[in-house]
Amino acid sequence: MFSDRINRLGESLTMAITQKAREVKASGREVYGFSVGEPDFDTPVKIKEAAKKALDDGFTKYTPVVGIPDLLSTIKDKLKKENGLDYETNQIVVSNGAKQSLFNLLAVLLNHGDEVIIPNPAWVSYPDMVNFFGGKPVFVETTEEEKFKLTAEKLKAAITDKTKILMLNSPSNPTGSVYTEEEYAALGKVLEGTDIIVFSDEMYEKLIYGGKKFVSIAGVSEDLYKRTITINGVSKGMAMTGWRMGYFATADASIAKAVGKLQGQSTSNINSITQVACITALDGSVDKEIEEMRIAFEKRRDLTVKLINDIDGLSVIEPDGAFYLFVNCSEVEKDSMKFCLDLLDKKAVATVPGVGFGSDGFFRMSFAMDEDTLRRGIGLIEEFVQGK
Ligand SMILES: Cc1ncc(COP(=O)(O)O)c(C=O)c1O
Structure with a gap:
């Protein structure tokens, strides 16, 4: 019934993980939504x-x-x-x-x-x-x-x-x-x-x-x-x-x-x-607000890069832009899909497998959320990596 065109289209992996995270949330657990691709700030x-x-x-x-x-x-x-x-x-x-x-x-x-x-x-x-x-x-x-x-x-x-x-x-x-x-x-x-x-x-x-x-x-x-x-x-x-x-x-x-x-x-x-x-x-009317958000993101970048690099088995190169860390988890698990699904199951932390971006052995996490959430979520990632 379906066209060849639509059969060639895969489902967005980010969307798929977000959906799975919703299910974990619906079961009553607090989910750390590090898979999202949007700022936590409201529109100016x-x-x-x-x-x-x-x-x-x-x-x-x-x-x-x-x-x-x-x-x-x-x-x-x-x-x-x-x-x-x-x-x-x-x-x-x-x-x-x-x-x-x-x-x-x-x-x-x-x-x-x-x-x-x-x-x-x-x-x-x-x-x-x-x-x-x-x-x-x-x-x-x-x-x-x-x-x-x-x-x-x-x-x-x-x-x-x-x-x-x-x-x-x-x-x-x-x-x-x-x-x-x-x-x-x-x-x-x-x-x-x-x-x-x-x-x-x-x-x-x-x-x-x-x-x-x-x-x-x-x-x-x-x-x-x-x-x-x-x-x-x-x-x-x-x-x-x-x-x-x-x-x-x-x-x-x-x-x-x-x-x-x-x-x-x-x-x-x-x-x-x-x-x-x-x-x-x-038109320049909200340049100040845009800059305030950028500064907040930069602080979060500095914080999360340090926290991730302090975890034995994980490493990340400092990103110069956007609001994601692309974390190397290959020492812990080369299969990024397995890593992300297990992390979501065990610790309710949602991240996106690198395989979706064409690079297995990595996962993407967004740092577009408040520092307290970032600290707690990364704490859970650390526990997961240590097998706790
Ligand atoms: C690299 C890149 N390009 C384009 C988009 C599309 O953004 P939008 O359709 O919201 O303007 C996104 C959104 O995630 C993106 O990450």
């Missing part, structure tokens, strides 16, 4: 006020499919001011979360057999989306020693005449790795003379630590600007996961037009109230 008040006003003003009708003009020009200004990138509003499309931006882009760009290079470990949804559209994920393994970043040599070796897209994500989910300008420039050199499109997923842009600088690959050279699609949103940095807004910007307006056509025949515009709220999220 000014954003909520903008939404309330939009509702009271009756801004409740269909809007242009790709986003209201005021939001598109706010995004254009944001990209110029914060990322040094020049786009016109007809090169930008607003979608129902960056997830839909990615999905739509792959839908309009991929043909059967097209290859998409995905450096592993990578966000769980990339390979499934590629498979869904009949593309072929080409995984390139990166190592802890490389800080889980793709090198120019490995990129070169992975390119074939079928390569259509290179998927990059900095700061990374699940590793928190952040590419430098030099690293991007080295990748850019390898891409010169090819038709490869770069997807730069910049969802965690606002969550960056240790004085590191966030760099958009599209700003590194003219060649990279032309071939890159910059993808971003408000879910993570602005604590707006439930509002559903993501966007992309491309030098090639025909790509934006094609996505607009697809969106017009599928979901149409995103929620009208969300669009108004996102103007406040992106």
Whole structure:
């Protein structure tokens, strides 16, 4: 009965663990939800006020499919001011979360057999989306020693005449790795003379630590600007996961037009109230609140990295961004699915197996919760590792 397409799509592993955690909770136990991929903070008040006003003003009708003009020009200004990138509003499309931006882009760009290079470990949804559209994920393994970043040599070796897209994500989910300008420039050199499109997923842009600088690959050279699609949103940095807004910007307006056509025949515009709220999220009005959240995350990163590295048998490299630790548990258990299921069963701590991100022997834990919960949860992980 089902299409080949849907049969090629796996269930999101993060969702699967979250579901299992719900079951443990329903049995009356307190669950430490370290598997979640969202900030614990509430959306900044000014954003909520903008939404309330939009509702009271009756801004409740269909809007242009790709986003209201005021939001598109706010995004254009944001990209110029914060990322040094020049786009016109007809090169930008607003979608129902960056997830839909990615999905739509792959839908309009991929043909059967097209290859998409995905450096592993990578966000769980990339390979499934590629498979869904009949593309072929080409995984390139990166190592802890490389800080889980793709090198120019490995990129070169992975390119074939079928390569259509290179998927990059900095700061990374699940590793928190952040590419430098030099690293991007080295990748850019390898891409010169090819038709490869770069997807730069910049969802965690606002969550960056240790004085590191966030760099958009599209700003590194003219060649990279032309071939890159910059993808971003408000879910993570602005604590707006439930509002559903993501966007992309491309030098090639025909790509934006094609996505607009697809969106017009599928979901149409995103929620009208969300669009108004996102103007406040992106125009600088809540920069102070965003920075406060970032500082809190940085403290939690420092705390959790230390606590995990103090546990015999576990180790983690310090992430430069996002809000995850990608913990090496291979000394204790190489089978990450087994590790995470046992940990959930025995200690009610939910984490995500590294195998879901393409790297067995690791698990991902979020540090997007209060310090007390983090301390107690990591205490339970320690007990579990010690076999208590
Ligand atoms: C790397 C990455 N990209 C994109 C997304 C999608 O975010 P949203 O659809 O909420 O904008 C996520 C969410 O988990 C993510 O981790």
